[in-house]
Amino acid sequence: MELIELEKFWQLINEKLQLWLETGVKHLPNIVVAILIAIVFAIIARIVGQVTQNVLRKTLDSRQIADLLSSIIKVCVLLTGMFVALDFIGLKGTVTSLLAGAGIIGLAIGFAFQDMTENLIAGIAMGIRKPFQIGDIIEAEKVFGTVKTINLRNTLVETFFGQLKIIPNKILFRNILTNYTTNGIRRIEIPVGISYADDPEVAAKVIVEALNDCDFIIKKEETAVYGESFGDSSVNLLVWLWIDYPGETGFMQARHTALATIKTALEQANILIPFPIRTLDFGAKGGEKLNTMWQKKANIERQKKGTEDTESNTPDEKNVEGKKA
Incomplete structure (x- = not known):
């Protein structure tokens, strides 16, 4: 019984080996062609990756981003070649399974490393x-400074206080970002106050003429002074x-030079930049002015x-009667 079972076992193995051999010989040309396809796609991927890398390094400022994108393109070409080769030898189900598995793995990695991926x-x-x-x-999310490095x-x-700030790229991508270097110009706004006794138009003319003599000021035709508000002690202007x-x-x-220039120009024009002054006036809306109140009090x-002096000079009636007696 054991010999018969062994013979059946070996017979089954021989049949399987023979079937595999026949199938391998039958598909040998397809396998050779699939290997050649994979080799050709590998060469193409290498060439495309190198060309893409050179182009992206010239186009993009970040070397890391250029290398990453070129690597992604290279891998995509390689995977395309592998799928074509597998499909050529009749393994369509394998290709489908690989694509599904790659999608599931990518989805899992995306959820696990969501912040890093973003x-x-x-x-x-x-x-x-x-x-x-x-x-x-640039200025973004309360960080103001010079860009030193751009990573993936x-x-x-580097802030103007000498500190290095690391900002996640998603913050710069999502929020409002101000680039002060793009236009190459910037406006400075300086508040200044003059006394109510001085003419704002004259002050504006004096300030504009003095500032336009400074070499660092550009667009001199747009140097201007505007009235902002009436302050407690001054007429407030914006330069x-x-x-x-x-x-x-x-x-x-x-800004320092402009401020010093404004102060000097106003002083030379005899225009006062006043200190805080407080005036008490009770004459608004039916009230009484302070000087009137003081005048009444003095009166x-x-x-x-005068009444007290009169009373002191009047003789006592009793003393007068005593003298008469």
Whole structure:
């Protein structure tokens, strides 16, 4: 019984081996062609990856983004070649299973590393859109400084206080971002107050003429002074001027020089920049003015004093009668 079972077992194995051999010989040309297809696609992927990398490095400022995109393109070409080769030898079900598995794995990775993936996608998008470049001065999410490094996941910004801030790319991609380097100019606004006794038009003319003599001010025809409000002690004005930014004269130095120039010009024109002054006036809406109140009080005190003097000079009636007796 055992010999018969062994013979059946070996017979089954021989049949399977023979079937596989026949199938392999039958599909041998297809296998050779599939291998050649895979080799051709590998060569094409290498060439496409190298060309794409060179083009993207010239196009994009971030070397990391360029390398990542070129690698993604290279992998896509390789996977296409592998799927074509598998389909050529009749393994369509394998191709479908691989695609489904790749989709499930990608979905799982996306959920597991959602924050990292979002920063990565934002970094790639910003590398293509180029909202800013290395060396630009930007402001976003209360961070104001110069861009030092642009990575795939974050951007390194050096603030004007000398600190390095690491900003996730998704924050720069989602929120409002101000790039001060794009236009190359910036407006400075300086508030100044003059006394109510001075003419705002004369003050504006004096300030504009003095500022336009400064070399760092550009667009001199747009240097202007506007009235803002009536303050407690002064007529408040706003001075607008334009400078190159960033330029040889920094923002802080330009504003300091402009402020000093305004002060000197107003002093030379005998226009007062007043200190805080408080005036008490009770004459509004039926009230009584302070000087009138003081005048009335002085008159009352003067009358009281005159009455007291009169009474002191009048002789006592009893003393007068005693003298008469």
